[in-house]
Amino acid sequence: MQKIKKIFKKGDTIIEVTFAIAVFSLISVISMQVMDRNLATIQGALELEMARNEIDAQAEALRFIQNSYLSERELSRTNRTYQNLWLKLSRGSATAISADAGSGLANKPTDISEYYSVACSTYYDTTNGGSSVHNIFKDRAFVLNTRKINPNNINETVVQTTSTYDSSRFVEAPLYPRVIFTKGTTGSNNDNAELSEIFPLGSGNLTYQNQTHQVYDRVTRVEGIWVISARDMTKGESATPEFYDFHIRTCWFAPGHERPTIVGTTIRLYNPELIEDQK
Numbered sequence: 001m002q003k004i005k006k007i008f009k010k011g012d013t014i015i016e017v018t019f020a021i022a023v024f025s026l027i028s029v030i031s032m033q034v035m036d037r038n039l040a041t042i043q044g045a046l047e048l049e050m051a052r053n054e055i056d057a058q059a060e061a062l063r064f065i066q067n068s069y070l071s072e073r074e075l076s077r078t079n080r081t082y083q084n085l086w087l088k089l090s091r092g093s094a095t096a097i098s099a100d101a102g103s104g105l106a107n108k109p110t111d112i113s114e115y116y117s118v119a120c121s122t123y124y125d126t127t128n129g130g131s132s133v134h135n136i137f138k139d140r141a142f143v144l145n146t147r148k149i150n151p152n153n154i155n156e157t158v159v160q161t162t163s164t165y166d167s168s169r170f171v172e173a174p175l176y177p178r179v180i181f182t183k184g185t186t187g188s189n190n191d192n193a194e195l196s197e198i199f200p201l202g203s204g205n206l207t208y209q210n211q212t213h214q215v216y217d218r219v220t221r222v223e224g225i226w227v228i229s230a231r232d233m234t235k236g237e238s239a240t241p242e243f244y245d246f247h248i249r250t251c252w253f254a255p256g257h258e259r260p261t262i263v264g265t266t267i268r269l270y271n272p273e274l275i276e277d278q279k
Helices: 002-008 014-071 083-089 118-125 271-277
Strands: 142-144 158-160 178-183 194-200 210-215 216-223 225-231 244-250 261-270
Touching: 014 083, 014 142, 014 216, 014 225, 014 244, 014 261, 014 271, 118 244, 142 225, 194 244, 216 225
Parallel strands: none
Antiparallel strands: 142 158, 178 216, 194 210, 225 244, 244 261
């Protein structure tokens, strides 16, 4: 009987083994693809939220500057601390303004670059600055230092793309749109902001004492985000603009996407100077 059982006892054939391995491999590949897609979706959602946070920060800073100037409009012009900062963001270079504000950053609406999904590198192309291609340098784009809005120092608050103002700091986004800050240099008059807090002296000394640390409030790089100012032209170029549109734009490659992701918004701020003219 034992011999008969051995004769009829059979193992898996090579075809059965191969089929089992193929099924296991197929299930493994599908599972890994689903996991990668889910991770890319989660990463993309996180990057989108971070980009929106950066956009909101720029929008709130713009509103703050305008509201601060509005609150000062009853004061004499010599006492308006936010006046020159607002003029820098609004009036175009063709308009005579305070020497402290320099040339304004507002463009004609017809002159600013179009905004749609193209390679992000196109926006940073400095070789075609005078052509109709997308170009943040041609549009005099900028970002605001949201951690240090100083109305007495325009160039410290407004990070500009023009050749004379830190154009090298505007680069494509390797990860997602963001403004990167660093701490100032000790001894500098412009970027040595410090913060005093209570900290222990060290790991072996638990005595708490007031210590001074430098604040990360200096913009060192701007990745994949910029702001473009455009003035109202409904009543002609010589008329006082009724409003200014600030286009906040971003461009970056989200994980798993062959085309770049663009997220933008437009903030319309009405001109405080028009109120002055109508008094």
